[in-house]
Amino acid sequence: MNPPETEHTLDLRGASAAIAVRVEKAMHGDLKTSLADCDPLLSEVVHYTLFNGGKRVRPLLTVLCSRCCGRDDDDLYLLAAAFEYLHVATLVHDDVIDRAAQRRGKETVAARYGLAAAILAGDWLHARSMHLIGKLAGHEGLEIFCRATASMVNGEFEQLRHTGNIETKEHDYFRVIRQKTGNLIASTCAIGALFAGADRRHQQALATYGDNIGIAFQVVDDLLDFQGDAQTTGKQTGNDFVEGKITLPLLHALDGASEEERQTIDTLIRGDRTQSEAYQRLMAFIGRHEGFASAARTAQQHIALAIDALAPFSTPDNEDINVTLLQGLADYIIARNK
Amino acid sequence: MNPPETEHTLDLRGASAAIAVRVEKAMHGDLKTSLADCDPLLSEVVHYTLFNGGKRVRPLLTVLCSRCCGRDDDDLYLLAAAFEYLHVATLVHDDVIDRAAQRRGKETVAARYGLAAAILAGDWLHARSMHLIGKLAGHEGLEIFCRATASMVNGEFEQLRHTGNIETKEHDYFRVIRQKTGNLIASTCAIGALFAGADRRHQQALATYGDNIGIAFQVVDDLLDFQGDAQTTGKQTGNDFVEGKITLPLLHALDGASEEERQTIDTLIRGDRTQSEAYQRLMAFIGRHEGFASAARTAQQHIALAIDALAPFSTPDNEDINVTLLQGLADYIIARNK
Secondary structure, three states, X not given: OOOOOOHHHHHHHHHHHHHHHHHHHHHHHHHHHHOOOOOHHHHHHHHHHHOOOOOOHHHHHHHHXXXXXXXXXXXXXXXXXXXXXXXXXXXXXXXXHOOOOEEOOEEOHHHHHOHHHHHXXXXXXXXHHHHHHHHHHXXXXXXXXXXXXXXXXXXXXXXXXXXXXXXXXXXXXXXXXXXXXXXXXXXXHHHHHHHOOOOHHHHHHHHHHHHHHHHHHHHHHHHHHHHOOHHHHXXXXXXXXXXXXXXXXXXXHHHOOOHHHHHHHHHHHHOOOOOHHHHHHHHHHHHHOOHHHHHHHHHHHHHHHHHHHOHHHOOOOOOOHXXXXXXXXXXXXXXXXX | OOOOOOHHHHHHHHHHHHHHHHHHHHHHHHXXXXXXXXXXXHHHHHHHHHOOOOOOHHHHHHHHHHHHOOOOOHHHHHHHHHHHHHHHHHHHHHHHHXXXXXXXXXXXXXXXXXXXXXXXXXXXXXXXXXXXXXXXXXXXXHHHHHHHHHHHHHHHHHHHHHXXXXXOOHHHHHHHHHHHHHHHHHHHHHXXXXXXXXXXXXXXXXXXXXXXXXXXXXXXXXXXXXXXXXHHHOOOOOHHHHOOOOOHHHHHHHHOOOHHHHHHHHHHHHOOOOOHHHHHHHHHHHXXXXXXXXXXXHHHHHHHHHHHHOHHHOOOOOOOHHHHHHHHHHHHHHHOOO
């Protein structure tokens, strides 16, 4: 699964790198103020976790969505940074919860600086992101944002509830990933539009775009957990199985399975999930029932919905470069291999 | 140390109980909406941690400060609830960091529901509190609040830095407690005033009141950690020593100590702090140098400063009952035994 080297991809790479540079400049500037007079360790931990090779997808979305709606100034990059702060805050707390030692090939905050530093730095980033959103996107922006963060937490709880249960429905799976990923990405896009003063119709269109690429992103993530190349992704495959997460490839495979096969899979999932043989059997089962291909098609459908949602921004004679980049980003998400 | 049964105390008890009832009603109402359609476990954890015998000091302050400035409506109790949400969010995360099994004689969230639930429920409460503050106290209120929460995190980091170091200065100690407790209590008071539309002078007066009672509260907490009755406080004494926290009674005792005594205390603190004999020797040292009495005097001075700060609200002919209650609360803080 290599990303196709189309013109869009090249545009997107250049544009996203240029945007990331401005977002990181805004982050450095903001941290200089907000961490002034702070403990050096807090500053070190916050910098360590923020400048850690992240893809900066969320800030990119904020910037492109605001630009589509006609606003592009210095404050935009600070607003975009706030979404990265929140994203990183959740990763830091997630790593504590998962007791993870590494992220993107580097030590996690908890592994390097301890539990207290990880929880507190996550809280600091959370507070700072809210502060910036409230300041730059006003009460309405803050409300969209807080609703998305609250739903993220709820998604985690629902996911815990479904752990190891093959009776999980596709509906439950989509509810979880929409809450964990879709809503926040939708809010990233909607707040970018709101910041630019877009009307409700355009805000809603970009929220729909964000919701669908968020879902596609998560489905691709779940596919990469089975099929990714550990060298490229920086993650071992099979983590979801070990954690008992029931993801879309498995759900689609179960749809076509006999009662006997379901029983076998149930036993597998309730058994010792650290056994590589169990994982190989699961992989074979999903492959036999075309769960991977089917999940990939679902991701593709959401990408198509995302691109459709951009229609209000397309004019026959003059394609806005930012809209083209949002289309390119949607294509990249489906084609990504890390 | 029993609270004196003055008329103020009785007024305060009745008034604070009545306010707590309205705050808890506001909390139940808010949770009904904000947790609607949420996972039952998230709802259970949030309720477990919020309705856990807390003293509701912060909401009480918000309400009294707003009332002093002339506003008292239903929204006030929701705003007050937001301060309790944040307070509880920090307690839940603190208990994870301290790996505490009990709080107020009940299991901590982490002990009862696990690490994931504790971190996530804390994040949920944090987000919800910001949401409510932004909604009810506007951008200015949110900014005061976020600055206070960021400083709280920083106070924790500075405290970690000073752990076990008897070279810590009184200035460092006050910096830490101001950041950990004073600023947030000051913001609770200032936002109450802001919510009521008070001018800057009155906001500032109540912030000064809050800062000083916050400091006194923490100094009394540190005294209770040495001298409290475990039955009454619900906490074992000597925790701060075990954790290597250098608090005011010790700092004041060190001020009057010889170089030889300082060496002895340094050795004690760098040694095995779980030894009850070591703790007894520390207690004797502090007592000999009147560290307890001296710290209690400092707390009393801050209470006097808090009461002085209320001057702009006092008129010779007509004392506002809410101002009287704030004075009573200050007196209670110094006299409390739990």
